[in-house]
Structure formats: structure tokens, C-alpha cells
Amino acid sequence: MGSRKDQDSYYRRAKQEGFAARSVYKLQEMDQRYGLLRQGMRVLDIGCHPGSWLQYAAGRVGPGGLVLGVDIQELAVDLPRWGRFIQADVLKLTPAEVLAVAPAFDVVLSDVAPRTTGVRHADEAASLAMLEAVFDLALAVLRPGGSFLAKVYFGPGVDQLIHQVKGRFKLGKGHKPAASKAASKEIYILGRELKNALPQVDTQTEG
Numbered sequence: 627m628g629s630r631k632d633q634d635s636y637y638r639r640a641k642q643e644g645f646a647a648r649s650v651y652k653l654q655e656m657d658q659r660y661g662l663l664r665q666g667m668r669v670l671d672i673g674c675h676p677g678s679w680l681q682y683a684a685g686r687v688g689p690g691g692l693v694l695g696v697d698i699q700e701l702a703v704d705l706p707r708w709g710r711f712i713q714a715d716v717l718k719l720t721p722a723e724v725l726a727v728a729p730a731f732d733v734v735l736s737d738v739a740p741r742t743t744g745v746r747h748a749d750e751a752a753s754l755a756m757l758e759a760v761f762d763l764a765l766a767v768l769r770p771g772g773s774f775l776a777k778v779y780f781g782p783g784v785d786q787l788i789h790q791v792k793g794r795f796k797l798g799k800g801h802k803p804a805a806s807k808a809a810s811k812e813i814y815i816l817g818r819e820l821k822n823a824l825p826q827v828d829t830q831t832e833g
């Protein structure tokens with residue numbers, strides 16, 4: 627799993643199936659395993675260039691849904707009419723810019739990855755900063771009951787973030803898909819069923 631040979635075959639398969647990148651098979655596996663995407667859903671995809679996750683998500687949600695991609699780089703694929711794209715830095719993107727496209731999202735995906743420097747702790751810190759920004763954005767744009775899936779390079783602070791995800795979602799966990807390179811430190815953080823943003827006030831009084 628995740629060997630060089632497997633990676634080459636994922637690459638060839640993506641080309642044959644018309645996907646812009648082999649990373650589509652990581653999303654496909656997690657979607658099949660956790661049932662993330664359905665017809666009619668609104669999906670935000672952060673760090674979407676070249677566009678394979680957007681292509682896949684657009685197919686899953688269909689014409690009754692919406693996919694919105696965000697990346698600092700231009701998109702490399704054509705989107706169907708229910709696809710939108712914002713060219714932006716996720717560290718500066720505001721919830722208002724996202725909510726101008728749709729009032730709330732069912733799923734927030736992020737495959738965003740900083741440009742790696744080779745200095746491990748610097749790359750891990752940059753990845754964690756992006757994950758934190760994506761998590762904050764997700765909490766602001768997801769509907770209650772919505773889902774969150776985001777990549778991070780595993781390092782200091784990630785366990786704490788998983789803990790925070792567990793606090794805000796009914797289920798929170800880390801997952802390493804088979805299509806992820808074995809040598810890569812990346813993992814995906816999953817949050818299922820966002821709890822209501824506001825604490826429930828008990829209006830019942832005894833007696």
C-alpha cells in the first residue's frame with residue numbers, strides 16, 4: 627500500500643479516468659468508507675488545484691448540488707455549471723467571501739498543502755497553521771450536522787487539533803488513506819456531524 631509501484635498505477639488510472647491528479651483516489655476511498663458526499667450537497671474544497679477532488683465531488687453531488695473550490699493557484703480543469711472557484715489564500719479568506727456563494731455548506735474538504743522546505747518542523751508547523759485556518763473557516767460555514775475532512779502533515783499540535791475536532795463534531799479521528807504515499811507524513815482529519823454551534827439551553831424547569 628502506498629508503494630512507488632502503487633503510486634504509478636494511481637497516476638495512470640487518474641489519467642485514464644480523466645482526473646487531474648491521483649489524489650482523487652484518496653478522497654474516493656474516504657468517501658466510500660465514511661459516506662461523505664451525496665447528491666444535492668454543497669461542498670467547499672480548499673486547496674483544490676489542479677482540481678481532481680472538485681471533479682470527483684462535482685460528480686457525486688450532481689447538478690442539484692454545488693462545489694466551491696479555493697486555491698492560490700488557478701484551476702486546471704473545467705467545472706460543470708454547479709461549480710465555482712475563488713482564487714485566494716486560505717490564510718486570508720473570510721467566511722463572508724465563502725458564504726457569499728452559498729448560505730451554508732454540507733461538507734468542507736481540504737487537501738491544502740504548504741510548499742515544503744525539507745525542514746521537517748517548519749513544514750509541519752506551516753501545515754498545522756493551514757489546518758487551523760481551515761478548521762476555523764469550516765466551523766463558520768458548515769451547517770449543523772455537516773462534515774469536515776482535512777489534510778495535515780503529522781507533527782506537534784496535531785493530536786490537540788484532533789481533540790478539538792472531537793469536541794465540535796460527534797465523531798473526530800485521523801485517517802491515512804491507502805492511496806497516500808507510505809513515506810508521506812500526511813494524514814487526514816475527519817469530523818462527522820458538526821454539533822450545533824450554540825450550546826443547548828434547557829428551558830425545562832422542574833416541578
Ligand SMILES: C[S@@+](CC[C@H](N)C(=O)[O-])C[C@H]1O[C@@H](n2cnc3c(N)ncnc32)[C@H](O)[C@@H]1O
Nearest residue numbers: 673675676677678679697698715716737738739
Ligand atoms: C496537494 S494540492 C491539492 C490537490 C487537489 N486536492 C486535487 O485533487 O487536485 C495542494 C494545493 O494547496 C494549495 N495551497 C497551498 N497553500 C495555499 C494557501 N495558502 N491558500 C490556498 N491554497 C493553497 C496549492 O496551491 C496546491 O494546489
